[in-house]
Amino acid sequence: MAYxxxxxxxxxxxxxxxxxxxxxxxxxxxxxxxxxxxxxxKGERVPLTIADFExxxxxxxxxxxxxxxxxxxxxxxxxxxxxEDFVGPLGTPSDVEKLGTVILVGGGVGVAPAYPQxxxxxxxxxxxxxxxxxxxxxxxILEDEMKNASSELYIATDDGSKGHHGFVTDIMKQILxxxxxxxxVVIIGPPIMMKVGTGVASPYDVEILVxxxxxMVDGTGMCGGCRVTVDGKTRFTCVDGPEFDARKVDFxxxxxRLAMYRGExxxxxxxxxxxxxxxxx
Amino acid sequence: xxxxxGEKTSKVKKERTPxxxxxxxxxxxNFNEVALGYAKEDALAEASRCLSCKEPKCVEGCPVNVDIxxxxxxxxxxxxxxxIEKIKGTNTLPAICGRVCPQETQCEALCVLGKKxxxxxxxxxxxxxxxxxxxxxxxxxxxxxxxxxxxAVVGSxxxxxxxxxxxxxxxxxxxxxxxxxxxxxxxSYGIPEFRLPKEIVRQEVEYIEQLGVEFKPNYxxxxxxxxxxxxDEFDAIFLGTGAGLPSFMGxxxxxxxxxxxxxxxxxxxxxxxxxxxxxxxxxxxxxxxVVVGGGNVAMDAARSALRLGADEVSIVYRRGEDEMPARRxxxxxxxxxxxTFRLLTNPVRILGDEKFNVTAVxxxxxxxxxxxxxxxxxxxxxxxxxxxxxxxxxxxxxxxxPNPMIFKGSEGLDQNKRGTVIAxxxxxxxxxxxxxxxxxxxxxxxTVISAMGAGKxxxxxxxxxxxxx
Numbered sequence: 001m002a003y004x005x006x007x008x009x010x011x012x013x014x015x016x017x018x019x020x021x022x023x024x025x026x027x028x029x030x031x032x033x034x035x036x037x038x039x040x041x042k043g044e045r046v047p048l049t050i051a052d053f054e055x056x057x058x059x060x061x062x063x064x065x066x067x068x069x070x071x072x073x074x075x076x077x078x079x080x081x082x083x084e085d086f087v088g089p090l091g092t093p094s095d096v097e098k099l100g101t102v103i104l105v106g107g108g109v110g111v112a113p114a115y116p117q118x119x120x121x122x123x124x125x126x127x128x129x130x131x132x133x134x135x136x137x138x139x140x141i142l143e144d145e146m147k148n149a150s151s152e153l154y155i156a157t158d159d160g161s162k163g164h165h166g167f168v169t170d171i172m173k174q175i176l177x178x179x180x181x182x183x184x185v186v187i188i189g190p191p192i193m194m195k196v197g198t199g200v201a202s203p204y205d206v207e208i209l210v211x212x213x214x215x216m217v218d219g220t221g222m223c224g225g226c227r228v229t230v231d232g233k234t235r236f237t238c239v240d241g242p243e244f245d246a247r248k249v250d251f252x253x254x255x256x257r258l259a260m261y262r263g264e265x266x267x268x269x270x271x272x273x274x275x276x277x278x279x280x281x
Numbered sequence: 282x283x284x285x286x287g288e289k290t291s292k293v294k295k296e297r298t299p300x301x302x303x304x305x306x307x308x309x310x311n312f313n314e315v316a317l318g319y320a321k322e323d324a325l326a327e328a329s330r331c332l333s334c335k336e337p338k339c340v341e342g343c344p345v346n347v348d349i350x351x352x353x354x355x356x357x358x359x360x361x362x363x364x365i366e367k368i369k370g371t372n373t374l375p376a377i378c379g380r381v382c383p384q385e386t387q388c389e390a391l392c393v394l395g396k397k398x399x400x401x402x403x404x405x406x407x408x409x410x411x412x413x414x415x416x417x418x419x420x421x422x423x424x425x426x427x428x429x430x431x432x433a434v435v436g437s438x439x440x441x442x443x444x445x446x447x448x449x450x451x452x453x454x455x456x457x458x459x460x461x462x463x464x465x466x467x468x469s470y471g472i473p474e475f476r477l478p479k480e481i482v483r484q485e486v487e488y489i490e491q492l493g494v495e496f497k498p499n500y501x502x503x504x505x506x507x508x509x510x511x512x513d514e515f516d517a518i519f520l521g522t523g524a525g526l527p528s529f530m531g532x533x534x535x536x537x538x539x540x541x542x543x544x545x546x547x548x549x550x551x552x553x554x555x556x557x558x559x560x561x562x563x564x565x566x567x568x569x570x571v572v573v574g575g576g577n578v579a580m581d582a583a584r585s586a587l588r589l590g591a592d593e594v595s596i597v598y599r600r601g602e603d604e605m606p607a608r609r610x611x612x613x614x615x616x617x618x619x620x621t622f623r624l625l626t627n628p629v630r631i632l633g634d635e636k637f638n639v640t641a642v643x644x645x646x647x648x649x650x651x652x653x654x655x656x657x658x659x660x661x662x663x664x665x666x667x668x669x670x671x672x673x674x675x676x677x678x679x680x681x682x683p684n685p686m687i688f689k690g691s692e693g694l695d696q697n698k699r700g701t702v703i704a705x706x707x708x709x710x711x712x713x714x715x716x717x718x719x720x721x722x723x724x725x726x727x728t729v730i731s732a733m734g735a736g737k738x739x740x741x742x743x744x745x746x747x748x749x750x
Contacts, residue, residue, distance in 0.1 A: 042559055070561060217562075220460050220501060220684060220686060221685075223545035234535070259538070
């Protein structure tokens with residue numbers, strides 16, 4: 001069993017878009033879900049959110065940033081090559097219905113999972129206000145796609161190289177302050193951004209959802225590695241999530257759990273880079 | 282071959298033929314198999330102890346009713362191919378059963394020889410026959426004419442594999458759906474290499490493939506397709522999805538880094554080979570490891586942690602050793618390897634540092650009170666007896682329940698309060714027409730062989746159901 005890579009491109013420095021031939025996954029996929037892939041027999045199982053899917057063509061798009069060994073290795077693969085495993089769709093789909101106005105906040109590669117949501121909320125008849133951001137304009141992804149999928153699109157960059165000079169959450173606050181009646185805010189991005197964003201949106205009478213990215217192995221509720229405390233209870237991100245009521249999430253615990261293998265990861269990356277320099281990869 | 286009457290019986294050796302094993306000091310540093318298997322001479326010596334009882338009790342003790350005296354007789358005659366064929370008449374996975382079945386509570390518990398001395402080592406003989414066959418090259422049985430009926434098997438653990446093999450042998454077209462990337466279920470992700478080499482699981486799966494069974498890994502029923510959708514496509518369905526959802530204790534500190542469910546810890550080590558530096562999956566290597574629980578899974582986790590290089594591994598169990606549900610042999614193996622048993626002890630809190638890493642487990646001493654529903658005496662905390670055990674890795678091995686994902690989109694499939702599927706004990710029939718279930722998804726966490734027994738019964742019932750269609 002192998003899954004063919006149909007397209008592969010670098011859409012921002014160290015950020016890659018990959019289209020995979022996976023008809024079963026594409027057919028069943030819904031906004032808010034993710035997949036787990038494994039490059040080869042010795043590879044680890046890595047969860048990635050679904051950035052797009054086409055049921056007719058049987059393709060699933062993932063977008064990833066080079067971070068650890070596996071994503072660096074993944075970045076080296078080209079169209080025409082194969083992945084050993086590609087399992088999904090995983091996670092409970094987003095509860096998309098007609099609510100009125102929905103704000104989608106996407107930071108960094110978090111814009112990737114926000115994109116199918118923007119499409120789904122728009123299709124359900126909502127006014128979708130999307131706010132996307134990155135450290136600088138070169139790292140900004142899916143700008144055109146998000147523009148097409150949304151009623152309004154705002155951009156923020158940390159260095160001010162494009163759009164608002166500052167954070168996505170600044171724009172979110174401005175909209176919430178403007179008196180626009182917003183039913184739901186969905187914040188997807190690095191955990192610290194989701195934590196800050198939740199804090200900013202909390203005083204408003206609006207539903208806030210975040211999509212969490214935990215460390216997991218199987219993605220089906222079996223290992224329990226992705227556990228997160230929501231409303232004082234232990235929940236599994238893979239089956240109970242990945243979306244949760246942001247006000248109830250213990251972000252400190254989440255961030256600490258994500259750091260669990262940081263030391264080992266750094267070592268693995270150093271070893272991999274060294275081997276690449278020696279021409280072993 | 283001995284006879285049950287007269288003087289000959291007294292000549293039967295009381296002691297069973299010992300199993301060659303890796304020495305404890307050596308094996309605790311590697312993941313190679315602990316028990317090395319009988320040589321031909323060992324097998325012949327052990328087989329000769331069988332009394333060939335006219336009404337063999339051992340067969341009754343076997344959940345799949347292997348013709349035990351029959352195969353042992355063939356071993357005595359050195360017809361090892363005949364012996365394995367005899368076993369395979371009823372048991373599809375002998376190399377696995379010979380290694381992980383709790384024989385001491387099943388076939389061997391009822392052996393007549395056990396009354397005066399040690400029972401015949403039936404499991405070891407079964408393993409010998411299966412290993413003999415694997416060395417020779419496994420013979421694939423003739424596959425009958427296709428019946429034209431299609432059966433879906435959900436889950437490729439012992440229950441699913443058995444049902445799939447039996448149904449294929451009856452001529453039905455079987456497709457097995459597995460959510461992980463490798464078939465075998467708990468045989469692949471749960472039981473460590475040193476107890477059950479993964480190569481053996483692979484070969485057993487390959488054998489079932491040769492019977493014409495199609496395996497679909499990375500395929501999650503409940504996500505890619507619902508059970509209802511499967512019902513539209515297949516003539517019958519067998520659910521063998523096991524009990525994969527890990528239980529936690531619900532005590533403070535359980536989400537600290539370094540606290541694992543046994544499922545996660547063992548999956549990283551067994552399925553993902555975290556002990557091998559060539560593989561990319563990681564597991565936290567503890568110096569002081571505490572494993573909570575008293576079953577086989579707890580023994581497996583503790584012994585794995587030791588092999589990963591821990592200085593000290595403790596098993597914390599709230600009852601006494603007699604109440605431990607683990608196999609005797611596994612408890613003994615763990616002790617030989619130097620695992621510390623902290624009995625009548627229960628964790629009450631897990632402590633951690635500012636970086637969220639686990640540092641210790643606070644426990645309380647227990648004493649045994651009145652028997653509970655399971656018949657075991659209930660542990661009661663001894664007030665004021667709290668103490669802490671330093672720990673940098675904690676593994677929670679207190680049990681599992683069925684994964685609820687299968688119930689998504691499965692109209693009319695009844696489950697009970699514990700989350701298990703309600704199924705007829707004899708046939709595996711569920712409340713949903715054409716859907717049968719067996720193994721841990723019905724019973725809750727149990728043994729490999731009982732799951733196989735359920736798979737076998739269900740295959741028979743499914744065949745009858747299909748004939749009526």
